[in-house]
Amino acid sequence: MPTLLALDASSSACSAALLHRRDGAEDRLISRFALTPREHTRRLLPMVDEVLAEAGITPGELDAVAYGRGPGSFTGLRIAAGVAQGLAYGLNRPLIGISTLEALALCAHRRHQCEHVMTAMDARMGEIYVAAWRCHRGRTEALAPEAVMSPDRLRLPEGDDQRGWVGVGSGWALWDGMSPAVQAGVGQCFSDLEPAAEEMVQLAAHAFAAGEGGAAHEVQPVYLRDQVAWQKSR
Known part of the structure; x- marks a missing residue:
């Protein structure tokens, strides 16, 4: 080591x-x-x-x-x-x-055993930094690349919208600005994790x-x- x-x-x-x-x-x-x-x-x-x-x-x-x-x-x-x-x-x-964003995903996995994680950090100026991950046995796999966008443009990765996503990071404090599809697909949020x-x-x-x-x-x-x-x- x-x-x-x-x-x-x-x-x-x-x-x-x-x-x-x-x-x-x-x-x-x-x-x-x-x-x-x-x-x-x-x-x-x-x-x-x-x-x-x-x-x-x-x-x-x-x-x-x-x-x-x-x-x-x-x-x-x-x-x-x-x-x-x-x-x-x-x-x-x-x-x-x-x-x-990957560190946030791993944090959620270690603390809350989350498997499918949407990480989002408040980017100011009405935008968020986002990425999607699959977490398993202490490792992370990117399901969608990192990006910056307004909350209303956030989408779940194609083909993975029924996974029971967990939202992690300060960007999820902007929940009200996200689409109904995202809100329906994300069952739990930890907006206080840094x-x-x-x-x-x-x-x-x-x-x-x-x-x-x-x-x-x-x-x-x-x-x-x-x-x-x-x-x-x-």
Whole structure:
């Protein structure tokens, strides 16, 4: 098991998580999470210091760094990207960008055993960031690509409209603006869940094992603002 650090500041929450194994023991996950609107710059680095200190390791023992690459708050994404890129560059370690929407799906799966998840984050300006996922045994599979759109344009993936969908993320607070078909197909919502590094570090472990990750200067945040079409999965 590699030693991985993940950071996130893509929403009103700020978080850091460390996944590692020492001396043949079981995998250990250490995390910090706080709802800290407009305080990400002040809180993120201390969280990193805390999880490293609790694990008893130094930054040099990290195998890779991951961060919430978006979509999400423009300012928050830049903060997390800057910190993660600085760490990865200084340590000469690969940097892994993790989808905030995928992290939300995994969170719902881990906490509530959800299988078919529609993740939606409030994108402001009357829009939401959305994606659809199938979750099984701690893994996620994308059923529709990430997109940004107005709530009334959201549709369930073609052929999967009878799955008993669960809505996850702040975008579901805009429920009243969604179509009757979506409202009928989504049986439960968890609009209070926020993306978190705890799920991102686990997704990063799978990505690292698959050889993903790149040089610090090559990994960029994903904003989605120039992608306005919802493409149904084929």
